[in-house]
Amino acid sequence: MTEPAYLTGQFLLAVPGMSDPRFEHAVIAMCGHDADGALGIGLGAVVPGVGFHALLEQLEIEPGVAPNAPVHLGGPVEPRRGFVLHSTEWSGQDSVQVAGRWTLTGTLDVLRAIAEGAGPANWVVALGYAGWGAGQLEGELSRPGWLTAPAEDAVLFDAPAQERWSRAMAGAGIDPRLLVAGVGTA
Numbered sequence: 001m002t003e004p005a006y007l008t009g010q011f012l013l014a015v016p017g018m019s020d021p022r023f024e025h026a027v028i029a030m031c032g033h034d035a036d037g038a039l040g041i042g043l044g045a046v047v048p049g050v051g052f053h054a055l056l057e058q059l060e061i062e063p064g065v066a067p068n069a070p071v072h073l074g075g076p077v078e079p080r081r082g083f084v085l086h087s088t089e090w091s092g093q094d095s096v097q098v099a100g101r102w103t104l105t106g107t108l109d110v111l112r113a114i115a116e117g118a119g120p121a122n123w124v125v126a127l128g129y130a131g132w133g134a135g136q137l138e139g140e141l142s143r144p145g146w147l148t149a150p151a152e153d154a155v156l157f158d159a160p161a162q163e164r165w166s167r168a169m170a171g172a173g174i175d176p177r178l179l180v181a182g183v184g185t186a
Contacts, residue, residue: 006033006034007030007033007038007137007148008030008031008032008033008034008098008099009030009098009099009100009101009102009151010030010148010149010150010151011027011028011029011030011148011149011150011151011155011168011172012026012027012028012030012040012130012146012147012148013026013027013028013146013147013148013149013165013168013169013172014026014027014044014145014146014147014165015144015145015146015147015176015179016176016179017144018145018146019145020145022076023042023130025044025045025165026042026044026045026130026165027042027043027044027155027164027165027168028040028041028042028043028044028075028130029041029043029085029098029102029151029156030151031085031096031098031102031104031129032096032098033137035134036134037131037132037133037134037136037137038131038132038136038137039129039130039131039132040075040129040130040131041072041074041075041083041085041104041124041126041129041130042072042073042074042075042126042128042129042130043072043085043124043126043156043161043164044073044161044164044165045072045073045161046070046071046072046073046161047070047071047072047073047127050071051068051069051070051071052066052067052068052069052070052071052125053066053068055071055082055111055125056111056115059108059111061108061111061112061115062115063115064115064116064117065115065116065117066114066115066117069124069125070125070161071125071126071127072124072125072126072127072161073126073127073128074126074127074128074129074130075126075128075129075130075131076128076130077128077129077130077131078128078129079127079128080127080128081106081127081128081129082106082111082125082126082127083104083105083106083125083126083127083129084104084105084106084110084111084114084120084123084124084125084126085098085102085103085104085123085124085126085156086102086103086104086105086110086119086120086122086123086124087102087103087120087121087122087123087153087157088100088101088102088103088120089120089121090103090110090113090119090120090121091103091105092105092107092109092110092113093105093107093109094106094107095107095110101151101153102156103120110123111125122153122156122157123157124156124157147169147172147174149168149169149171149172149174150171150172151168152167152168152171154167155167155168155171
């Protein structure tokens, strides 16, 4: 018997016509996926009017040398909870390695380190996450709505949020104009 294919360390991409408007043009970096469920951080949209400096100031952290990067809409689950998805050379309190490719940290120590210029070289900040219970993501993947794609660090860390979906699709060799928004019957 073969082991199931889990998506940790890959991108989950919404197809055109995704039935849930919260995930239109979604690019989700899959940070955990196993028999118990899945967790991903959305990177395809930003929180309107909220930059990294404002977030730090709300948490009473001096922005220091940190750039005023956008804060992403990580997903609909726990939208007030923050996460930093970052490169692996920095690890802190409760950091979790993601398939040896990235690190996910949800504690204030990473924000302080970034503000001090001592944090990870590459990072994105998000509020909320996308989560699925045991078997739920597999069920969604059996229906139209999602594609999986290899994750590219350049898309994750360098591309502006509004370009990530098209760049991730192109990186996977997919022309989204050729995808059908619905399904037919035979």
